[in-house]
Amino acid sequence: MTDVIPAPRHVTDYGANFYELGPGTKLAAGEGTVRTERWLRGVLGAATGLPLNPGDGGDGDVIRVYLHSMVTKDLGDEGYRLAVTPKGVHLVGGGAAGLFWGAQTLRQLLGPDAFRRAPLPGREWRLPVIHIQDSPRFRWRGLMLDVSRHFMPKDGVLRHLDLLAAHKLNVFHFHLTDDQGWRVQIKRYPKLTEVGSWRARTKFGHRASPLWEEKPHGGFYTQDDIREIVAYAAERHISVVPEIDIPGHSQAAIAAYPELGNTDVIDTASLSVWDNWGVSKNVLAPTDNTLRFYEGVFEELLDLFPADAGPFSEFVHIGGDECAKDQWRQSPTAQARIKELGLADEDELQSWFVRHFDNWLSARGRRLIGWDEILEGGLADGAAVSSWRGYQGGVTAARAGHDVVMCPEQQVYLDHRQAAGEDEPMPIGYVRTLEDVYRFEPVPPQLTEAEARHVLGTQANVWTEVMEDHARVDYQTYPRLVAFAEVAWSALPAPAERDFAGFERRMTAHYGRLDALGVDYRPPTGPLPWQQRPAPEGMTGGLGRPIEGAPPNV
Known part of the structure; x- marks a missing residue:
């Protein structure tokens, strides 16, 4: 059984x-496969030291990558078929994306050392004789990364x-602005x-902590950084789906x-850029x-994030x-605007603000997406909703005909602690184990x-209040994002029937891949000594707010 x-x-x-790769192995690429050909030759060439020269491999020693409409018909643009024989490899994609996901599978089958950047001595590069036919369950398979609370330099983002x-995750939700920092030029x-x-x-x-780091923190991406x-x-x-937060979470802009x-x-x-966590009361004026x-x-942002850069690049969060x-x-200006527009209250004023940009983006061929609060007051037909306060926002949106990305806090907020032990670093939120994430059901x-056809897919969210560097982001994100990726991609049974023991067995090999990639993940046995960072005395962690539909282990 494969450990893919x-x-x-x-x-x-x-x-x-x-099938064993060697110095004579050729890489034969068909029309429309240039991205996958370039990627395969780059990563496998670096890890194996093999040239993988172009050619048809007349002697049969060849990796063939190509596209075929029959795969598209059967499996869709993101589907692929991978056949390994004793003489070579045939990788065929329904579309360019499907071919690339198949190449990721090929790399996994070569073993953890295929994820290194230079060849190790004495390695043999063997692939099992196997046939795989694969395609994703959901179109939107995402991760949101907050770079506002703690800035991540460009190289970290590329990593x-x-x-x-x-x-095989295909959406990067880029949270660029908040009360604690504005990150895009x-x-x-x-x-x-x-x-x-x-x-x-x-x-x-977390915000209950009495401690401060008394030094400046910051950074931003130039426009060329964003384009890169x-x-x-x-x-x-x-x-890449950018997020510019309005009308709340805006103290840095103010x-x-x-x-x-x-x-x-x-x-x-x-006012200064906020140095605390939570929800600032300093919000944008409705003028x-x-x-x-x-x-x-947004005019500059649309130029930086073109709509044709990917299947979900039309979205702006x-x-x-x-x-x-x-x-x-308290504001006479805000109250006058409520009266002028004939609104009932401040909640409808926020809805007016959101609808303005909903219409503005729609007029420019873009689609607005926002957290589930934007449902309050009505949305344009093309707008979509990120359901974070449990499932109900997604249910309401789908029933109203809006597309939904399911990312409920209770299941897939990866800043939440992974175990209840006192050695967990700065415990916050609710305990969500690897198994909890594996049993998450997005629909x-x-x-x-x-109605379920409006569920575009799902994403995990990584908020970085307590993640001051890439090692902390790695620790909170992995290995739980691996379980999430399987939920988003694979045709799994109902949550209670999922084979978590089998997933753990496959993770035994996958930890080696993460090691080769330099990921500072949480080991299954618990945090390593340098990963431990207990909470300050008297601080128990937790977010301190009730959540809709929370499971019993909150």
């Missing part, structure tokens, strides 16, 4: 026979894109990065441009000036969550078949 992760749909293993590709508004990209100090741990990230992702058939805030309520000129400002932001209404209730059971 995510598990393929159909596998026929022919036993003890194998995570490679890790997503290795697990907008040329017409230079203060967004000059002022908004750094904070004077950082809370150590988007192009790098596209080469790996990953769509610190840079005080006129964006509720100046008739507080002295916005005295025409604010609308024009963010239209300018506007956040729309956790907008505190305190200042609007709410109460949806009809027609």
Whole structure:
């Protein structure tokens, strides 16, 4: 039985026979396969030291990669067939993406050392004689990475894109702005990065912690950095969905441009980029000036994230969550706008704000997506919803005819702790083990078949309040993202019937791949000594808010 992760749909293993790659192995690439050909020659050439020269392999010693319409008909654009015989490999994709996912499977079958960047001495490169036919369950298979709370340099982002590709995940939700930092260069508004990209100090741990790291933290991506990230992702058939959070989670922007805030309520000129966690009460003012400002932001953003860079690149995420209404209730300007528009209250004022950008993006051929709070007040037909507060937002959206990405906090927030032990680093949130994630079901059971078709897919979310560097991001994300990837890709049975023991067995080999990739994951036996970081005395962790539909082990 193959140890490939995510598990393929159909596998026929022919036993003890194998195909061995050597100096004479050729790589024969058909029309339309240039991305996969370039990637295969690069990664396998680096790991094996083999040249993999172009050629048809007349003697049979050949890896053939090509596209075929029959695979598209049977398995879709992201499907593939992989056949290994004692004389060579035939990898055929339904589309360019399917061919690339098949190449990822081929790499896994060569063993963990195929994930290294230079050849190790004395290695044999053997593939089992096998036939695999595979395609994904969901179209949207994503990871959201928050770089606002703790900035991740560009090279780290590129590394995570490679890790997503290795697990057949195809959407990178890029959370670029929040109260604690603005991370993307907008040329017409230079203060967004000059002022908004750094904070004077950082809370150590979750917001209940009494400790601070008393040094500046910051960073941002230039526009060319963003273009490079988007192009790098596209080469790996990953769509990048940017998030600019409005009208809440905006203190960094207000610190840079005080006129964006509720100046008739507080002295916005005295605000700085927020150094704490949680939900800031400093939100955008519902003025025409604010609308024009963010239209300018989105105009530059649409150029940086072109709609044709991937199957979900038309989407722009506007956040729309956790907008505190305190200042609007006190603001004569906000109250006048509510009266002018004939709105009932501040909740409808937020809906008006969201709908403005929903229409603005739609007029430019884009699709708005936001957290499930954006449902309140109605959406344009093309808008989609990220259901994070449990399943109900997704149910409501699907029943209203909106597409949904399921990412409920209770199941797939990977910043939540992985075990209840006191040696877990800075425990926050609810215990969600590897098995919990493996038994996550993205489609709410109460949806009809027609309603369930609105579930585009699913994503895991990584919020970085307590993740100050790449090692902490790795620890919280892996190996749980591996389990999530199988949920998103594979045709698994109902959660209670899933073979977690079999998944753990396959993970035994997969940990070797993660080791070769340099991933600082949480070992199955618990954190290593240097991964432990207990909470400060008196701090028990937890988010301190009730959650809808939470399982019993919260």
